[in-house]
Amino acid sequence: MPRPDTTPTPSPFDVGPGAGLRVGYVTKMYPRFSETFIVNEIRGLERRGARIEIFSLRAPVDTRFHAALAQVAAPVRYVPRAPRASDAWAALAALHDRLDLRELPAGVLADLLAADPEDAVQALEVATVAHDTGLTHLHAHFGSVATTVARLAAGVLGIGYTFTAHAKDIFHESVDPEDLRVKLAGARAVVTVSDHNVAHLRETFGPAAAGVRRVYNGLDLDEYARATAPRLPGRVCAVGRLVEKKGFTDLVDAVALLAADGSDLHLDLVGTGPQEAELRERVAAAGVAGRVTFHGPLPQDRVRDVVARAAVLAAPCVLGTDGNRDGLPTVLLEAMALGTPVVSTPVTGIPEAVHDGETGLLVPPGDAAALAAALGRVLDDDGLGVRLADGARSLVEAEFDVARTSRRLMEVLRAASSSPAEARSAA
Template identity: 55%
Template sequence: MSLSSPGGATGHRIGYVLKMYPRFSETFVVTEVLAREARGADIELFSLRLPNDGRFHDTLSRVQAPVTYLPHTRLRAAELWETLARVNALRPIGPDALTALLAADARDAAQAMELAVHVTERGITHLHAHFGSVATTVARLTSLITGVPYSFTAHAKDIFHASVEPADLAAKLADAHHVVTVSDYNVGHLTDRYGSAARRVYRVYNGLDLSAHPYRDPVDRLPLIAAVGRLVEKKGFDVLLEACALLVARGVRFRCRIAGTGALAGELTALAERLGLAGTVEFTGPLPQPRVRELVGAAAVFAAPCVVGSDGNADGLPTVLLEAMALGTPCVSTDVTGIPEVVRDGETGLVVAQRDPAALADALAALLADPTLRVGLARAGRALVEREFDAAVQAGRLDALLPPPPVTGPPVPAAVAAL
């Protein structure tokens, strides 16, 4: 258990359901858990997959919540039957839950039943999943089995990608006690697409630990363009490389460093070579959070040329934009999804159309050349982050969405004592 008293400050014992924990690219999960723990929340983490990265951020060591890794291999028939019997002994499975289990993928159903055992034995009173995909599938099934309410945070791929099944997401939205999403754009999308099923969707921006991101005016910085993110289509790094080639052709002096790894690493490296950017653009590979802050905090400009991918996938609102703004690095980004909610053109940053390397080059050149413009945008950006994206404030907003806590905790069947 966490170090807070049972039930914590909220009166709840919250079970976070995550596809994989920890995940190098999902710093927002750790930030959120830490901020809620700082408020006294009693949290346990349940991961559906074992971590496969091997790289971990320094903040991970501060998380108090214990982690349980649910079995994720496909069970043999006898094991599945045994799990079903164990769950039914703890809490008889109702017809609605049984129907949903039978309709689910066998692995999802098995993990939901295993999670139901933990929820009942440990007195979990609320479940919260990140991403409306498999983690929410398991949380919803567990909720049907146990009667413990669930919520989830919808981000981007889980609502925009072509693989999203509308009927499945609609059921998750309708059955959740509440749903959190990371931008007003996402709220509008879900409401327009799913109508009354999305009536309990609330916007809560991802939070940032401001103490870890000290502000510094970008006056005397070297002509460095920084970019951070997975090397995948939606990040638009191919457009950034084309913009860099235009800047070189114009005689602009600068360097560009792109931090991250991903499926397009080889293609992007080859494109940089074809564009003659050797010595100008560097791919650093993935960096831990302190190195990311060092890179971004030293740059004259941060570039996030996000695009809507060919599969419909898009960023919701990249956390690294918030980090850059907090550090005092002015941002250039695109008019994709919720990004203009934080990068407000001419106020807190510069916004260009997606897939427009010439416009991106113009914006980057303007910031590289004009310290006064950099400082003005940077100060306004930091002020916005302080008002709207403080992790401590966001944690309070998440806690406020929880249902009233059970007076005496969830009923625990006598069969628990025999296990």
């Protein structure tokens, strides 16, 4: 069956720098409701002329999808999972029909034999498709299983791989430092989403991370134009998975403190996750059930509307007990673009976007009283909200426009897909 034409539609972006670049994007799961940044990134690269094939190692489990997915031209291939060692040998034999694997470097074969059989089989499947479709480079998101598969597949084909490191794949207690070191050292380039992450990786992994560079997640500012509709007085919103690192227990406590102090406010909480039952119980125990709406997961256009109409967005992120933490939440950038004032915490890369008193307010993580005070300041002072929103929009336009961030990533991918020497010289 003929492959669909994936030629990107012309756009206002300076299309052309990506001409000839054919990249396989390796993801653990695509699409994923919470990972809009990957969709934004692929759209930005396609507008610059890159031809992309998406590999998803797991079938999606989300029942709702964002409308922006329809604007991605890249075909998606769901890579079969086969957990037996014998499947790896069968996959290797199938690939041998296309490539002379007698010249496979000994280290690559050793890596395949040492890998989990399921990862090895998926890597060989990716390598087969990449060979047949003429891909020149592989890029993975998150330094976990997607990069494992991309690294193995790239080794088989003799091409380069890169990956984007985020947060859980760096900080969570489950991360194997030696495994991550090998991936950092073997990649032709590594990008991550904040200067904080760059510093952490370089300090932790030394020379293996010397070439890591920061490329922020970008927003399409045509879609996130500054909102003009009236904001709802007293309306606080928060968006994210209902998990410990989001700090939503502190937010519930802050709402209770403000309500007890006579503030007429309401919290719109968008998202779902394992902490939902605990949060509902906390809301009820605090006597603020009438002041909190649990919306569950919403599509991107609905989230945008909730954020645009709110008087303030709260992102009270904390360091999880398992080491997990946010990198730089996309919803913070979205709120800043829309002109909604933000209150957050100085966790990981957040202070690179939220400059206290200039583009938002920062409070200590885990401090519900300080969070309540900051939210109260914004709710009670329209002038402060406008000043913060003005500063935030200016910063987003300067640093987080996807036209800018996709250009920087394109430069990384072009250099990395050319040759190891050129990739190192561009670092």
